[in-house]
């Protein structure tokens with residue numbers, strides 16, 4: 267995914283990932299012989315950006331670079347940017363300013379959505395930068411690095427007209443427990459508030475055999491959980507002769523020996539089919555969680571947002587999910603205070619929360635983005651009013667989550683353990699439905715293990731349990 271685009275809004279919260287210093291990094295591939303140089307990538311943004319950073323790291327590993335321990339020691343310093351947050355450009359230039367003092371002798375690069383958005387302007391405002399590459403041009407990165415290595419002063423990749431996806435010889439995997447596979451890049455929708463079509467280009471899907479080969483290699487490397495990524499992941503169109511549908515590729519990945527959980531994010535309601543629900547219902551390895559961003563509960567606002575569905579059409583898709591044989595949790599993204607949003611439009615969003623009964627909602631106030639049609643729409647909502655509506659919405663959703671989570675007390679779930687809170691002597695992990703469960707256990711090393719936990723207490727955003735069995 268937003269924040270103004272769909273992919274993994276939850277993951278925006280994990281912004282600020284320095285890709286190089288994770289001791290638990292799982293090296294899936296070996297790079298070229300060392301060339302004595304090192305790189306460091308500082309990443310902001312959604313899950314797509316985090317995974318892009320893993321692939322960009324792979325480009326450098328394949329050329330013999332090693333990950334640097336710190337920014338100061340790196341020969342190549344890359345800032346992987348996000349344009350979702352307000353004042354994104356200001357923040358990027360401020361960070362680049364902080365790097366100015368250490369730029370001597372280094373290659374400084376700006377990659378990601380803000381690179382695409384600001385383009386050449388980055389060289390003007392930060393002349394110590396020598397590489398600017400937007401996310402739609404990553405496949406050109408090896409060539410751009412070649413040019414820099416042969417003495418090039420300024421190189422730039424900003425083309426949006428590609429039909430290709432970003433395939434790398436190597437991908438550095440920074441998360442030891444959960445592996446990400448991008449199956450579709452770019453977006454062909456044109457939501458009026460969103461910069462993604464401008465920063466990531468047209469939609470292009472990867473061939474299913476390439477996706478499945480990567481998933482098999484990940485399983486062989488010991489990964490048990492895979493998350494398929496795309497701005498609109500369920501718009502996937504297999505370009506290979508196999509012509510696998512999205513629901514079919516989900517089933518195929520889940521059928522790979524060793525893979526226990528498959529997630530996907532983010533789905534566009536317009537492309538959400540019954541087949542996806544059927545696949546989840548009949549394939550135990552597909553997690554029982556769907557992130558289906560609605561953005562507003564008012565059809566009038568949805569039209570202004572150019573979301574291509576009405577409230578009723580969205581609710582119909584929710585009814586398919588609710589009719590599944592196993593419970594499937596549903597989360598969503600909501601934008602509050604879109605231009606022209608009246609009190610009654612907002613009331614419709616609140617009533618949608620009640621009607622759907624989401625397990626989680628990532629809500630943001632609307633803020634205009636460059637290169638979007640919504641930016642020049644009349645009837646802007648005052649900031650104070652937007653904040654007021656956001657607080658009301660968050661409070662309503664919090665009550666819904668308390669009620670939903672309380673019903674889970676006494677139930678037992680399988681948890682994939684991904685965190686150890688040493689100070690609290692507690693472990694934490696996620697259910698298949700993506701709920702966070704904190705629990706105590708007498709065992710000393712549970713990271714990556716699947717355990718059973720009985721829920722003893724509910725909070726709005728997580729559960730507390732105890733290990734059983």
Ligand code: SF4
Pocket residue numbers: 268270271272273453454455456457460461462463497498534
């Ligand atoms: S334009 Fe694409 S990425 Fe942006 S919000 Fe719409 S569907 Fe999502």
